[in-house]
Amino acid sequence: MWEKNILITGGAGFIGSHLVRLMVNKYPTYRIICLDKLTYAGNLKNLTDVDNAPNYAFVKADIVDAEAMKSVFAEYEISDVIHLAAESHVDRSIEGPMEFVMTNVVGTVNLLQVAKDSWKGDDHVFHHVSTDEVYGSLGEDGLFEETTAYDPRSPYSSSKASSDHFVRAFHHTYGLPIKISNCSNNYGSHQFPEKLIPLMINNIVNNKPLPIYGKGENIRDWLWVNDHASAIETIFSKGRIGESYNVGGLNEWTNIDLVKYLCRLLDKKLNRAEGESEKLITYVTDRAGHDMRYAIDASKIEAELNWKPSLKFEEGLEITVDWYLKNTEWTNEITSGSYRDYYDTMYQNR
């Protein structure tokens, strides 16, 4: 008999796999049920180290499928949900928004319905994992606070904002015990190489052009994925019901400075002459509607729940680069299939 049966959706993805690992190891009396559709972004190889843990189970399913969700809740007696399953890449959302509406909005509402119908009493948590992109784009000053008005501007962020609103609506309307976290950009091992950092590492290693959108002056606030996982675990276990928590690293970088930093780091690691990798930098047509700046005020989670990032960016980046250099098989497998078509569509004539 398990103390809790926690459903982690999207657990085979980038952030999900780090969270599943943390929860399986930290809570041997909880059963962790990882549910994932295994889209292009989901990969069971991200979870090989927990595969045989007695408190771990995997279910391949689509959160849009209501009947499948009902049977998972019944079969595993789901007591809590940490919901990460999503279409997560802004560029893909610009090419095709409907998949984002289906998974991020319809899929989330589906899960909320099943949780509402299955749970009696208060001893449950539905933790929805969201993004700072719901707040829109900042100018030179200011930080996103939990009270900042939602102003999503890409199809991705609009779908995530919509899902956040539904999660809150289920709390206010039906009393569902929910929590929401809105986090800044993550980096770390096992990230699909469509996102800035793993894409640049992979291209530097393979001596391919480094596509910088626009002038490279857009700013992101970067957080190590394991610190995001620990923030989710902290909010899930100690955060207040009905509340939102912003999570971020107070770590703002322009894209161009970040890519140049990666070039210098990899020049050293690959024994290249100083400045060699930077020559690969290529400025390409900007992303449509490109948000200028994201930056998080994380003082609420720090003050209330005593959470702080554990690593400096430079340390986290070095660990990340070392992981990609050691795990070329992981990247090569991913980039050998449909990734090539994706890459051509996004970058060939840009």
Ligand code: NAD
């Ligand atoms: P990811 O794309 O790496 O992983 C998403 C996972 O969801 C994949 O394993 C995929 O197979 C699964 N999935 C997709 N559609 C599904 C469906 N219909 N049913 C079941 N599973 C499905 O994404 P990520 O970067 O790990 O992000 C996880 C969550 O965190 C997302 O909700 C995202 O919005 C949020 N988030 C991400 C970041 C970031 O920087 N990556 C920052 C803040 C918040």
Ligand code: TYD
């Ligand atoms: P990304 O990793 O896609 O995250 P998000 O758009 O959700 O913040 O992109 C991070 C930043 O890097 C964003 O400003 C877009 C930029 N970018 C490039 O300049 N070139 C690229 O090839 C990619 C993928 C992103």
